[in-house]
Amino acid sequence: xxxxxxxxxxxxxxxxxxxxxxxxxxxxxxxxxxxxxxxxxxxxxxxxxxxxxxxxxxxxxxxxxxxxxxxxxxxxxxxxxxxxxxxxxxxxxxxxxxxxxxxxxxxxxx
Amino acid sequence: xxxxxxxxxxxxxxxxxxxxxxxxxxxxxxxxxxxxxxxxxxxxxxxxxxxxxxxxxxxxxxxxxxxxxxxxxxxxxxxxxxxxxxxxxxxxxxxxxxxxxxxxxxxxxxxx
Numbered sequence: 412x413x414x415x416x417x418x419x420x421x422x423x424x425x426x427x428x429x430x431x432x433x434x435x436x437x438x439x440x441x442x443x444x445x446x447x448x449x450x451x452x453x454x455x456x457x458x459x460x461x462x463x464x465x466x467x468x469x470x471x472x473x474x475x476x477x478x479x480x481x482x483x484x485x486x487x488x489x490x491x492x493x494x495x496x497x498x499x500x501x502x503x504x505x506x507x508x509x510x511x512x513x514x515x516x517x518x519x520x521x
Numbered sequence: 522x523x524x525x526x527x528x529x530x531x532x533x534x535x536x537x538x539x540x541x542x543x544x545x546x547x548x549x550x551x552x553x554x555x556x557x558x559x560x561x562x563x564x565x566x567x568x569x570x571x572x573x574x575x576x577x578x579x580x581x582x583x584x585x586x587x588x589x590x591x592x593x594x595x596x597x598x599x600x601x602x603x604x605x606x607x608x609x610x611x612x613x614x615x616x617x618x619x620x621x622x623x624x625x626x627x628x629x630x631x632x633x
Contacts, residue, residue, distance in 0.1 A: 507618050
């Protein structure tokens with residue numbers, strides 16, 4: 412069964428304190444892994460797509476990496492505006508829909 | 522311009538009623554989706570649809586039905602609403618199934 416597990420569920424950081432979020436997945440033949448950010452009362456906002464092991468993508472303070480079993484979202488020197496829920500998803504085996512993890516809620520305090 | 526828009530933003534109704542949620546995308550995408558986000562914030566696919574096929578998640582009750590009048594719209598009709606239908610419903614679109622999806626801001630459905 413296609414499955415996505417994210418850890419930790421919640422993460423509290425001080426401004427400037429770098430850390431990583433984990434996303435482990437089980438799907439036959441990965442066709443794409445997606446990272447989204449969701450703010451309260453809003454829909455998920457697309458961040459990155461990774462398609463093959465070894466691939467890396469960066470955007471401002473965020474960097475996403477992919478191995479054959481998991482992905483990491485590294486946050487370097489976070490700011491309070493980075494506070495949000497970060498969602499990881501993989502394309503299902505049929506390639507027709509995203510399977511989401513339960514998310515990591517990040518809180519960054521100044 | 523909002524890329525994916527849903528109406529209404531909030532919907533409060535009684536058990537047993539029938540309701541619809543509308544979704545429109547102005548991105549020119551070929552594929553649209555409906556997701557349900559429960560009280561624990563877990564997002565789960567309900568339907569995937571492009572101009573060729575409708576993919577239905579087998580766990581979705583047949584009281585839920587998507588209707589697409591054209592490529593830019595995918596509405597969600599719900600019959601005989603139940604308490605367990607209370608959730609936030611998100612519409613999304615993408616160029617194709619393996620491309621990034623763009624989400625609307627959700628419709629919060631509350632059943633009294």
